[in-house]
Amino acid sequence: MENSGLDSLSIKDRADGGKLKETKQKKPSQGGTKNAPKKKEVKKETGLGLTYKKDENFGEWYSEVVVNGEMIEYYDVSGCYILRPWAFSIWDILKDFFDPEIKKMGIKNCYFPLFVSSNVLEKEKDHIEGFAPEVAWVTKSGQSELDVPIAIRPTSETVMYPYYSKWIRGHRDLPLKLNQWCNVVRWEFSNPTPFIRSREFLWQEGHTAFATKAEADEEVLQILELYRRIYEEYLAVPVIKGRKSELEKFAGGLYTTTVEAFVPNTGRGIQGATSHCLGQNFAKMFEINFENEKGEKGMVWQNSWAYTTRSIGVMIMVHGDDKGLVLPPKVASLQVIVIPVPYKDADTQGILDACSETVAALRAAGFRAEADLRENYSPGWKYSQWEMKGVPLRIEIGPRDLANNQVRAVRRDTSAKMDVPRHKLVEDVGTILDDIQQSMYQTAKQKRDACIVVVRTWEEFMDALAAKKMILAPWCDEMEVEKDVKARTKGEMGAAKSLCTPFDQMPLPEGTLCFASGKPAKIWTYWGRSY
Structure with missing residues (x-):
């Protein structure tokens, strides 16, 4: 349902399966010599920095960040990407918000097949014209040519609506409000880019049918407000709610509403999510008719709406910096990382115990927290890695902190440091994370508004x-x-x-x-x- 008429990107996919030749992650070198006594070696703080700067080469910076930040891995089919747990967890969190909200509106989840017959796909001419260059076709089964090629869905209007015409007969069958969480395939040829422009991506797509245009109009804006909340309240990305022009609207629809974001570093707008009123065009094509209370025949009014994994890419582009990802606390799978800092002759076990107790207290209060107790990496190396991955808050515990019954908290967004008494840990961490979320949004809005x-x-x-x-x-x-x-x-x-x-x-x-x-x-x- 995303508009397919997008301009080409400056960010290029890797034809060699995504191997970042210039920016391969280096394994930290190990210290020690052959004749040294066996012991756990501390790996040097190396190999974690980014090669490119966001302001100087945005495309290469972005390609590096999504790999080094463990969001994606390149796949051997160009334009297709592996979503690693660090990224997929964000999709899960957004789904955990959106899915209950649409269920409150009476929308039910379902699933329709991935494949579309050619005669159905091509039935609505204006609609398919917008997607035709990107449709992937299955033409063979084993070594045998198929009599009729089968398309892989680029969107599901033509998949679902023949069955809407079967299920809707009278006004009691309305409204019909379905949503599916699925993947779609659009065979992009203009510089595939992780999250932003991929050949396969994840989305939710809602398809609803009503007796009146007023009902359809109302739902279009209800859904658009949920999309605004996803971007502004969860991803901390400011968006503008508005309507697409006739030239830019969804092909075959009556009108398209959108939440539009902007990436200051590139000076480009980006369509965040769309909510379409389809009018009665598809109802006419697929004969989705009903009989009202007076026995009069009429055609339904329809909507379709979607947001995609593109939302994750927008977040990365807006917030990331020269150290890597910067994740808003609401969507970070790990909100707090706790790192021990045991100096020479320190009470190492006491520090480790304090780290474990800190994590336990934070988790009990509902925060997503972990301790990095790996012994073969230095604290500085760990700082760099978790900064690369964008964890909102780092807690350090060293000998002085142990003696003063406190922890040192470091914000990822501003690098600000503060000492937090352990008896106020849960309260203060909650306050800091809330402030990070709001500050990230306000900073992004100020940068957007300045453009x-x-x-x-x-x-x-x-x-x-x-x-x-x-x-x-x-x-x-x-x-x-x-x-x-x-x-x-x-x-x-x-x-x-x-x-x-x-x-x-x-x-x-x-x-x-x-x-x-x-x-x-x-x-x-x-x-x-x-x-």
Whole structure:
């Protein structure tokens, strides 16, 4: 359900199965010599740093971070990626929020097959036209050619709706509200990128049918608000709620609403999630009719909506830094890492016991905490590794902390350090994690807002585009004008297009002209390059 007309990325997939030749993780070298007495060796603090900086080479930085941060592993099919537990746990947490919320709305989970027959897939011409270049086809079984090729679902409207027409007969069968958690395949050829643009990805896709347009309209916005909450409350990423243009809406739908994010480092917008009102177009194609209370025949009104594992990539792009990932506490599978710092002649066992007690206390209070008690790595090496993985809070316990009955807490987002009395541990850790979550959101919002530029003329628009800004401009809301903007801005960096028309509209003074056509403007719309 994500719009398929995306501009190409600067972040490139690895044709060799994703081996990062320039950025291979090095194993820390071991100390000691052949003749030294046998003992547990402390590995040197090496091999954990990133080769590239976020501000200098964003594409290579991102490719490095997702691998070194143990989010993904490259697979031997280009454009497909292994989601490691560190990443999949975030998907689980988002699902644990979203799934109960839609169930409160009366939406039920189900599962439809992965395969689609060609005659059904191609039934809705406008719809399939948007996906046709990306559809993967099964053409053989063993060594035998199939009589009729079978498609792998790029989205499930055409998979599900023939059965909606079978299940819906009268008004008592409505509303029909289903959702499935599944994978889809879109055979991208423009620079596949982990999370952002992959050939197979995970999503939830909701498909609902109503007796009236008013019911459908209401649900579109209810779902969009849940998507806003996913980004802002969980991923700490600011988004703009709005409506897609006619050119950018979901193919075959009536209108598309979206939550749009922005990546300041690249100056590109990114579609976070979409909630579509499909109108009655699919109902007409698939004959999804019903009889109302008065015995009158009518067609249903339908919605479809989805968010994907792309959301994880957006989070990484917005928050990551030159040390690696920076994870918001709400979605981090590990919120607190506890590290012993035993100096020479210290009460090592007392420090280890304090670490274990700290973890036990935090877990009992509901925090996701672990202790890193590995003896063959130095504390500094552990600091670097857990910073790379983005753990929100590090707790260090050394001899001085043991003597003072305290711990040293270090924030991942700001590197700020503070001493916390052990008797206040649970209370203070909760406060710190809450502050990290809010601070990450506010910092990201300030950076995003600093990139928004209001323009009124074509010259101002082009200057802002060259400066990699998110542009708010008055527009006449005509498809041909948007096509013209795309044509006039096409270049190596990709063309500019409308990102969304925000629901929260600034006043539009009478006589304001469209920035691109000079015609009377009707709305304020965000523009820019996008992923």
